Amino acid sequence: xxxxxxxxxxxxxxxxxxxxxxxxxxxxxxxxxxxxxxxxxxxxxxxxxxxxxxxxxxxxxxxxxxxxxxxxxxxxxxxxxxxxxxxxxxxxxxxxxxxxxxxxxxxxxxxxxxxxxxxxxxxxxxxxxxxxxxxxxxxxxxxxxxxxxxxxxxxxxxxxxxxxxxxxxxxxxxxxxxxxxxxxxxxxxxxxxxxxxxxxxxxxxxxxxxxxxxxxxxxxxxxxxxxxxxxxxxxxxxxxxxxxxxxxxxxxxxxxxxxxxxxxxxxxxxxxxxxxxxxxxxxxxxxxxxxxxxxxxxxxxxxxxxxxxxxxxxxxxxxxxxxxxxxxxxxxxxxxxxxxxxxxxxxxxxxxxxxxxxxxxxxxxxxxxxxxxxxxxxxxxxxxxxxxxxxxxxxxxxxxxxxxxxxxxxxxxxxxxxxxxxxxxxxxxxxxxxxxxxxxxxxxxxxxxxxxxxxxxxxxxxxxxxxxxxxxxxxxxxxxxxxxxxxxxxxxxxxxxxxxxxxxxxxxxxxxxxxxxxxxxxxxxxxxxxxxxx
Numbered sequence: 288x289x290x291x292x293x294x295x296x297x298x299x300x301x302x303x304x305x306x307x308x309x310x311x312x313x314x315x316x317x318x319x320x321x322x323x324x325x326x327x328x329x330x331x332x333x334x335x336x337x338x339x340x341x342x343x344x345x346x347x348x349x350x351x352x353x354x355x356x357x358x359x360x361x362x363x364x365x366x367x368x369x370x371x372x373x374x375x376x377x378x379x380x381x382x383x384x385x386x387x388x389x390x391x392x393x394x395x396x397x398x399x400x401x402x403x404x405x406x407x408x409x410x411x412x413x414x415x416x417x418x419x420x421x422x423x424x425x426x427x428x429x430x431x432x433x434x435x436x437x438x439x440x441x442x443x444x445x446x447x448x449x450x451x452x453x454x455x456x457x458x459x460x461x462x463x464x465x466x467x468x469x470x471x472x473x474x475x476x477x478x479x480x481x482x483x484x485x486x487x488x489x490x491x492x493x494x495x496x497x498x499x500x501x502x503x504x505x506x507x508x509x510x511x512x513x514x515x516x517x518x519x520x521x522x523x524x525x526x527x528x529x530x531x532x533x534x535x536x537x538x539x540x541x542x543x544x545x546x547x548x549x550x551x552x553x554x555x556x557x558x559x560x561x562x563x564x565x566x567x568x569x570x571x572x573x574x575x576x577x578x579x580x581x582x583x584x585x586x587x588x589x590x591x592x593x594x595x596x597x598x599x600x601x602x603x604x605x606x607x608x609x610x611x612x613x614x615x616x617x618x619x620x621x622x623x624x625x626x627x628x629x630x631x632x633x634x635x636x637x638x639x640x641x642x643x644x645x646x647x648x649x650x651x652x653x654x655x656x657x658x659x660x661x662x663x664x665x666x667x668x669x670x671x672x673x674x675x676x677x678x679x680x681x682x683x684x685x686x687x688x689x690x691x692x693x694x695x696x697x698x699x700x701x702x703x704x705x706x707x708x709x710x711x712x713x714x715x716x717x718x719x720x721x722x723x724x725x726x727x728x729x730x731x732x733x734x735x736x737x738x739x740x741x742x743x744x745x746x747x748x749x750x751x752x753x754x755x756x757x758x759x760x761x762x763x764x765x766x767x768x769x770x771x772x773x774x775x776x777x778x779x780x781x782x783x784x785x786x787x788x789x790x791x792x793x794x795x796x797x798x799x800x801x802x803x804x805x806x807x808x809x810x811x812x813x814x815x816x817x818x819x820x821x
Contacts, residue, residue, distance in 0.1 A: 366425045367433040368408060370696070375400055377695045382441055382687075385452035388507030395452050397503075397609060398444075398557065406610035407437070409586070410618065415611075416584035417572050421618045422632070431705075434696050435639050439655050440617050442687035444557040446680045447613075454600035454609050455501035456554035456561065458511035458526070460541065467540040468523035468533070471514035472550035476541045479552040482562035489567040489576075491593035493549045499597045501553070516551040523547045555599040557613030558659065566596050569615055586611070621658050629654065629664045643699055645689070652688040656681060 310322045371378070378400055385395040409415070411423035411433070421440075423433035451457060458466045460474040473479045483490040501513035509531035522545050524535040539545045554561035560569060570576035570592035577585040587608075590598050599608045624631045638651045654664040656678050661669030669677060678684070692698050 367423045367430040367437070368404070368412070368425055370430070370434065370701075371407070371437065372404060374695055378403075381690065381695065382445060383449060384445075386450055386506075388505075388510065393452075395449055397452050397454055397606075398449050399606070402606050402610055406607055406614060409607075410611055410614040414584070415573055415586050415615070416577065416582050419618055419623060421614045422622055422635075431698060431701060432635055432639055435692060435698060436622070436635060438688055438691040438696060439635075439652060440558075440614070440621075441691055442652060442684050443656055443659055444613055445687045446683050447554075447559045448557050448609075451505060453503040453505065454555055454605070455503045455513060455597075456559050457503075457505035458514060459505065461528070464528045465534075465538065466511040466526040466528070467538055467544075468511075468515075468525060469538075469540045469544040469547055469550065471516055471547050471553050472540060472544040473542050474540065477562075478542050478544070479562040480549050482564055484564040484567065489564065489571045491552065491563040491567040491570065491596075493552075493563065494594070495549045497549065497551045497594075499551045499595075501597065502601045514550075514553045516547045516549065518548050520546045520548060552596060555596060555612060556609050556616075558616050560599075560612050560616045563593075565616055565620070566592055568619060569612060572619075573611070573615060617659075620662070621655060624658050624664070626663065627665065631655070631658070639698070639702075643692075643702075648689055648692065649685055652685055653678070653681065656684045 308319050308322050379394065383395045383398050383400060383403070384392050386392050407421070407423070411421035412425055414420045422436040424430050425433060448454065456474075458468075458470050458474075460466070460470055480493045496518050498515075498517045500515040504510060504513040509528045511526040511528070512533070522535060522537045524533055525538040526532075527534050537545055544550070552561060552563050552566055553559075560566060567576070571580065572582070573586050573590075573592070575588060575591040576593065578588045587604070590602065592598060599605065599612050602608065622631055634651060634654070638647055641647050657666070657668070658664050660678050663669055667677070
């Protein structure tokens with residue numbers, strides 16, 4: 288690590304992978320025997336620094352499992368910036384974490400929490416002169432959406448740059464242990480200098496005479512050196528990880544390039560903003576290009592990101608530019624995405640307003656990461672021949688998002704505390720007896736409106752209708768049977784004490800039947816019951 292200091296204060300930092308060191312004279316990483324360190328700049332006398340009070344070092348708190356019961360928050364109902372700031376210790380320990388080549392974790396040196404918060408306020412609150420900005424919704428009651436948007440941004444930044452503590456894109460595409468030096472032109476069959484904007488309004492012009500070397504590279508003693516570009520069509524060769532040395536030979540990247548002329552537009556910043564279109568937009572909205580177009584409130588009016596894209600990583604304001612470059616790309620390419628029935632802001636709100644379950648979380652961050660990687664949200668939209676590998680390190684992005692949303696920010700607990708209390712139930716009626724309705728009888732409860740009425744029961748009239756006066760039981764035609772004591776005629780009572788066959792119909796007389804068969808009784812009973820029920 289090379290520190291550019293002035294009067295005891297670090298103004299800029301440069302890092303190079305071993306065995307390279309930073310060459311100040313040429314502004315790129317070089318071999319140690321070819322580097323000459325400049326003399327130190329003398330500073331005037333200064334007063335000795337005063338002693339600072341010693342504070343006790345406390346152990347960073349560990350993450351607690353998320354439970355259904357909400358935990359106490361220092362600012363219930365606060366805004367996004369304030370709430371995120373209250374989680375400093377957790378962000379520093381679990382988000383701003385980098386790894387060595389051996390897998391040992393350490394606190395990131397390039398991506399600090401203070402610069403993150405400052406950049407978040409600038410890009411999400413103050414703005415950068417454009418008609419869009421980073422979603423925080425901090426001035427409204429929708430700040431929870433802003434925090435989830437920030438979590439999605441960080442989940443991708445952890446994979447792209449924070450985990451390797453790098454600002455420049457690493458040379459990571461290898462074939463049999465050989466890394467093409469021309470990968471600077473584009474990796475995974477891409478050509479960054481040919482990826483122009485649709486209307487070509489913002490795209491950077493490619494200068495074949497540009498010569499730039501990245502200031503960061505992948506960790507590891509035998510990892511490939513930083514990217515570089517230079518004029519000429521000479522073979523750039525490849526890096527052999529078996530020997531840890533470059534080999535000059537005709538060796539192409541997967542796009543077919545063997546040289547590095549004009550190949551200066553590799554990724555830089557938290558999201559590795561790359562190609563002539565995205566860097567051209569950055570120059571238009573944040574840099575010198577915006578000033579030339581008459582834009583107001585441009586953040587970096589003196590930096591030409593097309594002529595010197597490495598300023599993102601090597602300028603005196605690189606610490607903030609690393610964050611703000613990524614936040615700008617997220618605001619432009621991800622937040623403004625809307626295509627084929629999928630709108631990012633709508634999906635963000637639907638996710639937060641939904642159950643926040645794992646499946647919906649996975650679907651949301653997968654589509655969002657695909658927009659960042661491929662410019663579209665549907666599976667296989669950019670690489671239909673191999674859709675399963677179209678998003679590098681997708682599982683890590685999902686796990687990062689889950690951790691930030693549920694464990695660090697505790698979004699479920701916040702929403703649970705903000706949820707309105709259920710309304711008090713309506714008072715019960717004084718008489719719980721269900722209300723009956725009748726055309727003739729008025730129930731004492733009919734005037735009470737019931738919240739959950741049961742079925743309406745129709746009462747029978749108090750006085751059943753009588754059968755009409757002309758009603759007579761049907762006459763049963765008997766066969767020609769001699770009338771004898773064994774075969775009495777209908778209506779004849781053989782035994783005066785036998786009343787079992789006596790049927791009485793009200794106001795219709797009485798008739799006696801002796802030995803009446805079931806054929807006669809069933810019709811009579813059926814008709815009688817019918818009129819009684821009416």
